[in-house]
Amino acid sequence: MDELLQEFISETQETLEALAGEVIAWEADPGDRDRLDAIFRFFHTVKGSCGFLNLPRFERLSHAAEDVLSEIRAGTRAADPATVSAVLGIMDRIGELAEAVAIGAALPNENDDFLIGALRALPDEAEPDARVAAAPAAAARQGAQSGPRTIRLPLSLIDQLMNGVSDMVLARNELSRKLRERTADPELDNVFERLSTCVADMRDVISKTRMQRVDRLFAAIPRMVRDLGRELGKRIDLTLEGGDVEMDREMVEMVVDPLTHIVRNSIDHGIETPIKRRAAGKPEAGSLRVEARQSGNQIVIVITDDGAGIDTARLVEKSIAAGRLTPDAAARMSEQDKLDLIFQAGLSTANQVTAISGRGVGMDVVRANVERIGGVIALDNHLGRGLTITLRVPLTLTIIPGLIIRAGGQHFAIPRAAVVEILHDNNETLQISDVGGAKIATIRAVRHSMIDLEDVLGMEKPVQSGPRAIMVVRSATGVPYAMGVSAVDNHEELVIRPASPLVMATGVYAGMTLPDNGMPMLLLDAAGLANAARLPNIIDDRAARQQEEAADAQTGVEMVAALRFEELSGERRLLKLSLIERVEDVDARLFGRSGGRAFVRLDGRLVPVANGLSQFDGAKISALRLRDDRREACYPVAAVLDIVEMPAVPDMVAMHGLLSGVAVIDGEHLEVINPFALFAALPEESLAERPRGRCLLADAEDGWTREILAPLLRQAGHDVVLGLPGDAAVDPGDVVLCSGDDMAQAAEIMGCRVVHLRASPRPVGPQDGSIYRYDQDALMAAIAGRRA
Numbered sequence: 001m002d003e004l005l006q007e008f009i010s011e012t013q014e015t016l017e018a019l020a021g022e023v024i025a026w027e028a029d030p031g032d033r034d035r036l037d038a039i040f041r042f043f044h045t046v047k048g049s050c051g052f053l054n055l056p057r058f059e060r061l062s063h064a065a066e067d068v069l070s071e072i073r074a075g076t077r078a079a080d081p082a083t084v085s086a087v088l089g090i091m092d093r094i095g096e097l098a099e100a101v102a103i104g105a106a107l108p109n110e111n112d113d114f115l116i117g118a119l120r121a122l123p124d125e126a127e128p129d130a131r132v133a134a135a136p137a138a139a140a141r142q143g144a145q146s147g148p149r150t151i152r153l154p155l156s157l158i159d160q161l162m163n164g165v166s167d168m169v170l171a172r173n174e175l176s177r178k179l180r181e182r183t184a185d186p187e188l189d190n191v192f193e194r195l196s197t198c199v200a201d202m203r204d205v206i207s208k209t210r211m212q213r214v215d216r217l218f219a220a221i222p223r224m225v226r227d228l229g230r231e232l233g234k235r236i237d238l239t240l241e242g243g244d245v246e247m248d249r250e251m252v253e254m255v256v257d258p259l260t261h262i263v264r265n266s267i268d269h270g271i272e273t274p275i276k277r278r279a280a281g282k283p284e285a286g287s288l289r290v291e292a293r294q295s296g297n298q299i300v301i302v303i304t305d306d307g308a309g310i311d312t313a314r315l316v317e318k319s320i321a322a323g324r325l326t327p328d329a330a331a332r333m334s335e336q337d338k339l340d341l342i343f344q345a346g347l348s349t350a351n352q353v354t355a356i357s358g359r360g361v362g363m364d365v366v367r368a369n370v371e372r373i374g375g376v377i378a379l380d381n382h383l384g385r386g387l388t389i390t391l392r393v394p395l396t397l398t399i400i401p402g403l404i405i406r407a408g409g410q411h412f413a414i415p416r417a418a419v420v421e422i423l424h425d426n427n428e429t430l431q432i433s434d435v436g437g438a439k440i441a442t443i444r445a446v447r448h449s450m451i452d453l454e455d456v457l458g459m460e461k462p463v464q465s466g467p468r469a470i471m472v473v474r475s476a477t478g479v480p481y482a483m484g485v486s487a488v489d490n491h492e493e494l495v496i497r498p499a500s501p502l503v504m505a506t507g508v509y510a511g512m513t514l515p516d517n518g519m520p521m522l523l524l525d526a527a528g529l530a531n532a533a534r535l536p537n538i539i540d541d542r543a544a545r546q547q548e549e550a551a552d553a554q555t556g557v558e559m560v561a562a563l564r565f566e567e568l569s570g571e572r573r574l575l576k577l578s579l580i581e582r583v584e585d586v587d588a589r590l591f592g593r594s595g596g597r598a599f600v601r602l603d604g605r606l607v608p609v610a611n612g613l614s615q616f617d618g619a620k621i622s623a624l625r626l627r628d629d630r631r632e633a634c635y636p637v638a639a640v641l642d643i644v645e646m647p648a649v650p651d652m653v654a655m656h657g658l659l660s661g662v663a664v665i666d667g668e669h670l671e672v673i674n675p676f677a678l679f680a681a682l683p684e685e686s687l688a689e690r691p692r693g694r695c696l697l698a699d700a701e702d703g704w705t706r707e708i709l710a711p712l713l714r715q716a717g718h719d720v721v722l723g724l725p726g727d728a729a730v731d732p733g734d735v736v737l738c739s740g741d742d743m744a745q746a747a748e749i750m751g752c753r754v755v756h757l758r759a760s761p762r763p764v765g766p767q768d769g770s771i772y773r774y775d776q777d778a779l780m781a782a783i784a785g786r787r788a
Contacts, residue, residue, distance in 0.1 A: 030079035064116045086119040165203045214292040215243040235285040242292030258366040270307030306386040312338035402494035406486040408459030418526040424467035441482035450482040558648040564641040575673040585620040698738035753786035
C-alpha cells in the first residue's frame with residue numbers, strides 16, 4: 001500500500017502542475033469542452049483512487065469539485081470567475097495535502113469547509129471566501145518542508161540510455177572479433193571478459209528500467225473490489241492471473257486508469273445483488289476475472305464478469321433520449337453498433353448518480369486512453385450472462401527470445417514462443433502438396449496450411465542448393481500453420497522497439513530490433529502474417545479454444561494432466577501427473593552422494609535422486625516423489641508452477657537423455673520428461689519391494705558370518721537368520737549357507753536347500769560344488785538358483 005500511496009501522490013502532484021495552466025486557459029475560454037473534460041477527469045480519478053487508499057479529505061474535496069464541474073458540463077451552471085477561483089482553491093488544497101502526506105506532516109482541516117462552501121455558493125458570494133481559503137493554502141505550501149521524493153525521468157532519456165548500451169554491445173562484439181584475430185593474450189582476454197560482463201549487466205538493468213510487472217496494475221484491485229462490494233451489498237469472487245507478465249512502464253501508467261474504470265463498472269453495472277442472482281439461477285457470489293498475457297508484441301488484458309451484461313436496448317433508449325440518435329438510425333443498427341454506444345461520452349445506463357457511477361464518464365475515457373497508445377478495446381456481451389472486455393495494448397520496448405531467419409536475401413526476426421517446430425523440406429515426416437492453388441504441409445499425419453514468407457512479403461524467392469526450412473508457427477490467438485523460409489540462422493535475446501507507422505501499417509510486423517551484429521531487422525508478427533495470407537487466425541479466445549479442441553478431436557490428439565515445474569538449473573519442464581505420488585519439502589541435509597549417485601533419506605530409507613543432483617541452496621528443497629509399480633525415486637525441483645493439460649505425444653518428439661520432446665503450453669516451449677528413461681536410469685538397488693526369502697546362516701558363531709556375510713545378505717533384501725531353527729520352523733523356500741560338511745548334512749536332513757561356501761578361491765577338485773565366499777555374483781546367483 002505504501003508503494004501505491006507514493007505513486008498516487010507523485011502522479012497527483014505531476015498532474016496538478018500541468019493542469020494549473022489548463023484551468024487558467026479554460027477561464028479565458030469557458031466553452032472549451034476538452035479542457036473542461038480534462039479537469040473533470042482529474043477530480044474523478046482522484047476521487048476514485050483515494051477511496052481505497054483511505055484518504056477521506058481528498059475524496060471530500062474532489063467530490064465537491066466534481067459535482068460543480070458536472071453541473072457546468074450539463075449547462076446548469078456557468079463557468080464564472082468565482083467558480084474558477086474556487087476550483088483553483090480546491091486544487092491548491094489537494095496539492096497541499098499531497099505534499100503533507102509525502103513528508104508525513106499533519107494539517108488542520110478547518111479550511112476544507114470554507115473551500116467547499118466557496119465552491120458550492122452562488123457566484124456573487126463565492127469570490128471572497130475562495131480568496132481567503134486559497135491564500136493560507138499557498139502560504140502553507142511555501143512553508144512546507146520537502147520530503148523524500150522519487151525522480152521521474154522522461155522515457156526519451158531512458159531510450160537514449162538503451163541506444164547507448166546497444167552501441168556499446170556492438171562495439172564489444174567488434175572488439176571480440178579483433179581479439180580473435182590476434183595472438184592469444186590471457187591477460188587481455190581476462191580484461192575483455194570483465195568488460196563484456198559489465199556491459200551485459202548494464203544492458204539488462206537499463207532494459208528493465210522500462211519494464212514493469214503487471215502486478216502493479218492488479219495491486220489496487222482486491223481492495224477496490226472488497227470496498228465496492230461491501231458498499232453495494234454484493235459478494236464478488238475475484239481472480240487475478242498473469243501478474244508476472246512485464247510491460248512497458250508507460251503502458252502501465254496509461255492502462256491504470258482504464259482498468260480502474262472497467263473494474264468499477266463491472267462491479268456497479270454488471271454484477272447483480274445476491275437477491276437478483278438467486279432469482280436468475282446464479283450463485284450469490286459474482287465472478288470477476290482479470291487476466292493479463294503477452295501475445296506477440298501486445299499485452300492482452302481480459303476483464304470478465306458473470307453479471308447481467310449490457311442491455312443494448314437501454315443504451316439505444318438513452319441515446320435517443322439524449323438526442324444523439326434517431327429512432328430510424330437505431331432500427332438500422334447492428335447489435336455490435338448498439339453495443340458501441342457505451343463508448344459515447346456522457347451516456348450512462350445507471351438509474352441514478354452515485355459516488356461510483358452514473359455521470360456518463362468512464363468508457364469514453366477508457367477507449368480514448370487505450371487508443372492514444374495504439375491499443376484497441378473489444379466487447380463480448382452476453383445479456384444476462386456477463387461481459388468480457390479485452391484490452392490490447394502494444395509493447396514499446398521489451399526483450400524477448402527470438403529466432404533470426406533468412407528469406408528473400410534478407411534477415412528477419414520472429415518470437416521464439418511463436419515457433420512450435422522447425423524442420424527441412426527434405427524431412428521424411430513432411431509432405432508438401434498443392435490443393436486448389438494452396439499449399440498443404442502434412443507433418444506426421446497432421447495437416448497445416450502453408451505459406452512461403454517471400455510470397456507474403458512480395459519478395460523474390462532465391463534459388464538455393466540446400467533444403468529450405470519449414471517452421472510450424474502459432475500465434476497466441478491463432479491456429480498453427482507452416483511457413484517456408486530460406487534458413488534459420490541463429491537465436492538471440494532481442495530488444496524490440498516500435499517500427500515506423502508506415503511499416504506497422506502493413507500488419508505483418510511487430511516492431512524492429514537491433515541484434516548484436518548491428519544490422520537492423522524487422523520483427524515478424526505471426527498473426528499478422530496469417531491474416532495477410534488469409535489463413536485461419538481466430539482472434540476470439542473462446543472460439544480459438546473451441547477450434548483447437550475440435551481439431552484435437554479430429555486428429556485424435558490425446559491430452560493428459562501434467563505438472564509444470566522449474567528445474568534447479570532454471571529450465572521449465574513437464575512431467576506426467578499420474579507418476580507423481582506427492583510433492584513435499586525435504587530438508588536439504590537429508591540429501592547426499594555416494595559412488596557417483598545422489599540419494600535422499602526418506603521415511604528411514606535411502607531413495608535415489610532421479611536427476612542426479614545433490615547440491616542445493618536453502619534449508620528446504622521441493623521434491624517430487626515418483627513411483628512406478630515397484631520403484632520409487634525423488635526428483636528435487638526449484639518450484640512447482642501449476643497443473644496443465646499436455647498432449648500425450650509431445651508436439652515435437654526428440655528423445656535424448658531424460659527428455660522425450662517439447663510441448664507448447666500457453667505459447668511456452670516446455671521440455672517433457674520421459675518416464676521410461678527416468679526409471680530405467682535408476683540403480684537396481686532402488687527397488688522399493690524386492691522378493692524376500694530367508695537365508696539361514698549355519699555358522700552362527702563365526703565372526704565372518706556375523707559381520708560380513710549377514711550384512712551383505714540383508715542389503716540384498718534377504719531375511720537373515722543366524723543358526724538352524726527346529727524342524728517345525730523350516731520353510732521349503734529357506735536357503736542354508738554353511739562352510740562345514742556337518743552343517744550341510746544337517747540342513748539337507750531338515751529338507752533345506754544348501755549353498756556350501758569355501759574359504760579358498762579355487763575349488764578342491766572338479767566335483768567341488770562349493771562357492772568362494774568372496775565371489776558376490778556367484779553367491780547371489782547360487783542363492784537365487786537354490787530358491788528357484
